[in-house]
């Protein structure tokens with residue numbers, strides 16, 4: 001790697017004065033920055049390939065041996081680390097710790113069996129038989145399989161009820177961290193899942209060993225999931241096709257998908273980016289490239305860090321489609337004991353929530369890398385949500401969607417977690433590394449890096465101010481010292497201003513007022529029916 005690229009602070013100048021400022025020595029937090037290859041603390045989960053920026057294809061490489069099966073970002077309560085956090089909690093006395101552990105594990109530290117867990121988000125008792133171990137000695141099935149599944153009822157893409165004995169056959173395209181995790185979610189919900197991997201060795205590993213050690217080390221995938229590198233095999237007879245490839249590669253992939261798609265199949269975007277060359281959302285690219293009715297397209301978004309979900313830590317998501325029945329049919333598939341899907345019809349808000357939170361997560365990573373504390377981060381998250389909401393509402397979204405799982409929920413998760421690739425990329429930038437060096441270091445898709453420019457272009461088109469995203473762009477371009485990102489949170493003006501949330505001011509470019517009228521108009525046009533919000 002070019003040493004100049006890694007030189008902290010290379011080429012950066014402080015905003016407002018043209019001084020060069022060496023950056024990287026006196027970090028306020030004083031934490032150690034050294035990581036593998038002399039790089040600072042980076043993505044804790046090295047994976048193959050580069051960041052999927054600007055339509056770059058990503059290569060293979062790096063095997064399972066290089067992976068950290070138990071990354072530092074692991075949250076409490078996973079299968080392997082049960083009780084570990086309690087054991088280490090310095091705020092508990094030894095007696096309290098022992099008591100708490102007994103409560104968790106039952107007497108003598110033995111785990112209680114929980115044949116039917118109550119769903120932590122909805123309260124109902126639910127089955128997720130899909131991942132239960134197969135009978136001893138029974139062979140694993142490879143390739144797509146047919147019908148006959150668990151006793152359950154759900155709808156197909158047209159909202160029709162499937163028989164209680166029928167099992168949905170679905171395809172997931174992309175075997176990275178999210179595609180594989182979503183495949184597991186669907187299989188644990190009872191579907192028969194065929195994954196498409198572009199690398200045959202990954203398909204073989206998934207089908208033969210039920211592992212994807214490149215992306216989800218330590219995770220055993222359920223029996224109801226297999227993989228192939230043959231797109232035709234993956235798509236054959238699939239009622240629902242879930243797509244999880246880097247956003248900038250979607251259009252090319254759709255060209256191959258189009259002739260193989262089963263008639264009437266629903267296509268679901270799991271991606272959180274916009275196409276750089278057109279500024280289109282992923283669902284728009286799908287509709288345009290496949291030439292299908294928007295009612296056959298859905299998107300999934302929410303606070304969904306893949307590795308946490310792969311460890312079956314409970315979370316929720318929003319499934320959105322312009323056709324409610326489509327969203328419902330997808331939500332019926334994407335639910336199990338640890339994953340809950342809500343539905344809405346606000347595709348714009350749901351998609352932009354996922355795109356925009358990535359940009360704010362990069363900003364949070366930057367200030368984290370600089371060493372600023374919680375006040376700075378809370379200010380950026382709060383102001384960031386205003387930017388996200390202003391932008392999305394001006395593009396036709398419902399404000400409430402941005403206050404839900406696909407907006408605020410995902411913003412919190414991504415800004416807080418070291419598992420986030422966008423957050424990690426920002427942290428490296430904040431530590432003084434150049435954009436090129438960060439791209440080299442990142443080994444998974446960090447959509448935010450490619451979305452900054454098209455989002456700002458769209459924002460300019462509609463007259464929405466996005467000062468935080470502007471500053472992220474300047475840091476990426478090397479024209480703003482990362483330490484200067486926070487003082488300009490709201491404005492360059494010294495004049496005191498109101499917080500200017502999406503509703504409380506009408507003084508700037510008529511934006512909020514215009515949006516209020518537009519919302520009222522939209523409600524009238526829709527017979528006062530709004531999006532359904534996070535409604536299960």
Ligand SMILES: NC(=O)C1=CN([C@@H]2O[C@H](COP(=O)(O)OP(=O)(O)OC[C@H]3O[C@@H](n4cnc5c(N)ncnc54)[C@H](OP(=O)(O)O)[C@@H]3O)[C@@H](O)[C@H]2O)C=CC1
Nearest residue numbers: 058174175176177178179244245249271272305306444445
């Ligand atoms: N990871 C997460 O927690 C979440 C991710 N998402 C979104 O999901 C999408 C995918 O992300 P994620 O799975 O995490 O990314 P990863 O980087 O983990 O994996 C990317 C996947 O896409 C494949 N791929 C790369 N380039 C191409 C190409 N040109 N054509 C076809 N396939 C390609 C990779 O294959 P190969 O292994 O051969 O390189 C790999 O299977 C992104 O939009 C992301 O924002 C959404 C929610 C959560």
Ligand SMILES: O=C(CO)COP(=O)(O)O
Nearest residue numbers: 302303304305420421422
């Ligand atoms: O979208 C995500 C969590 O909801 C994943 O975020 P990253 O792409 O930053 O890892």
